[in-house]
Amino acid sequence: MRKFWGHIFLILLIVNSLNADVLKVGKNYEFKSIKEALQFAKPHDTIYVYGGEYYGNIFLEKPVVLIGVGRPWVKGENWGSTVTVLADSCVVNGFKITGGGDLLQKEDSGILLKSSFNVIENNLLEDVLFGIYFFAANNNVVRHNTVIGRPYLGIGERGSGLHIWNSRNNLVEENFITKVRDGMYIQESANNLIRKNYATDLRYGIHYMFSDSNSFEENVFIDNVVGGAVMYSRHIYFRRNIFARNRGFSSYGLLLQSCDYCVAEENYILDNSIGLHFEGTNYNIVRRNLVQNNDLAIALFASANYDKIYENNFIGNLALIRTIGNPKTVSFSYQGRGNYWDGFLGYDLDDDGVSDVKFKLTNVFEDIQGKYPVIQLYLSSPSARAIEIAERTMPIVKSFKIYDEHPLMRKVEIPNLSYLVKRGEAEKIESKRIAFMGTGFVFLCASVPFLIVFFKSKKLRKLYAIG
Structure with a gap:
């Protein structure tokens, strides 16, 4: 069934692309903002967005292909989701996406999917509450994205890297996820294929509730x-x-x-x-x-x-x-x-x-160990081994x-699965660098008022001494 819908999706893309136009966004092109190009675009048009910074949340309310060239940076506002996909059959490829709101109950995300048959790939989502949120979104392909959350927040204040709610028949593959609460949270969703993802430095690598008939293949849940x-x-x-x-x-x-x-x-x-x-x-x-x-x-x-x-x-x-x-x-x-x-x-x-x-x-310790797990620390000692051997010879405790x-x-x-770990090491190093820079920036901003007070007080003391 997944292959069937995949073929239908491909055929629709080919048919629709025959009548599509190409729009370009950048400082040297006709459109200076993504929002302006989206307003002008017809359904199934392709929009190339060239390197630069683009501020403001964007909404895809018609099927479009949105392709970033040179990793353009979409900076979200301090509310809602940075990119919200409302129309079916959209593509979001090649962007750096940051910002958005801080309300867990509002699903504030880097990318909020509220539609089906979309392709979300090759994006870097950084400093986001949720990474990519599937909200009753079916038959989507989400692949080769990097999600880095907000390490300066407490673990309970963060969202999930990929949150899949009430969504079916999605393909989620080759994503790297770190610094969020849960790497992948699957809730009331069925028939999804999740493979070749790497999730690290989280509460749960995968958190799974009330969902049937899903497959997980070649993923790494580490540290x-x-x-x-x-x-x-x-x-x-x-x-x-x-x-x-x-x-x-x-x-x-x-x-x-x-x-x-x-x-x-x-x-x-x-x-x-x-x-x-x-x-x-x-x-x-x-x-x-x-x-x-x-x-x-x-x-x-x-x-x-x-x-x-x-x-x-x-x-x-x-x-x-x-x-x-x-x-x-x-x-x-x-x-x-x-x-x-x-x-x-x-x-x-x-x-x-x-x-x-x-x-x-x-063995003789099982009943005690079940009630008092801390005793496990002593089970490898020579004395514990000696008691276990003696109990086997002359059973004393009935259990x-x-x-x-x-x-x-x-x-x-x-x-041999070592290839799975090697695949994620480079992205893990890069994510640590980005997280360190983000934390450093927050610390610097918090220190500015104290630095101002310090220098002003120093200047006042100098003036007073001269006087």
Whole structure:
């Protein structure tokens, strides 16, 4: 269906372009402002905007192609959204967009999409409350944009980089997002494809509520408080994403809460406070993932039902599992294949790659750890290991047990995703430079009154001394 609408969109663009004119905006051209060109333009005209600064919010109320040449700078006013797209079939390409208002409840954004079949690409959105806001906007393509928020605001005062509300069938790809509240917030939206985006230095890399049947592929969620939080949704497909170095109080690589029939495969879940979190989940599949170097690999609630976790590599995690209650129906193997656990000491006499003995994931500390997570700090100590081994020999504490019935003796082959991290490094360095300059400018402006008072008082003291 997405391909069908894409072809229809392309055909319409070609047909409409046959009768379109080309307008030019710049100091050496007929039109001196974008607003003037928009008023003069007919539907489906192309407007080239050449390098320079253009002040004021703009509204696209007819289908036009708006192309920036030499990265023209659109400076928004202190209210509303800098660019508001109201007509279908518009293009906004190649601009630097800043400013706009500061009202979260009014969706003040760098670009506010209130229409469908638009293409938003190759733009730099800086010092904006929301980056790009989809407001009941369908069948849009938003690609290769950079969104840098307002780092001088508290995290709760910022908007999201890409906020998708009540919107369907959108393609969101190759965007870089930082210094906002949440990288991507998806709310009551279905059938969107989100791929090859890079989200860093945020609260949530992706925050997901009440949305079904979306796909996430080859995204990077790194150095946030939470990599991904997916709640109250069904049929979400995660493939080849990286959730790494997401740390802080109650931090997770990937959190699934009240989610059903989701699939997560071939993802990297690395160096997080908690790798995977399952609460109120039903019939989800987690397979062929690398779960490595997390403080805790899995947090599992009793409300998790019939989830299948198999053919994953668990390597270098400080603790494997923390249970809250007894998740009786969660399975750590499927069709005779479990997971690879780097600390497992099993044997494989028939050399089929599957251990001949099962692996007990829980130990004497599980019940205590579920109630008091801070005890996790002591579970890697020699004394804790000695107590665990003794308990296996002579069980003293009666508790429920969770097993991987068919643990694997060899690592599962998982694709190398290092290319995803390399792709975002250059943009990450550039965004830090821009954010530093923006913060420095705000500090300088705040210091001006104090500098004026200082120099005036110095001058008065000098005059008084002369007198």
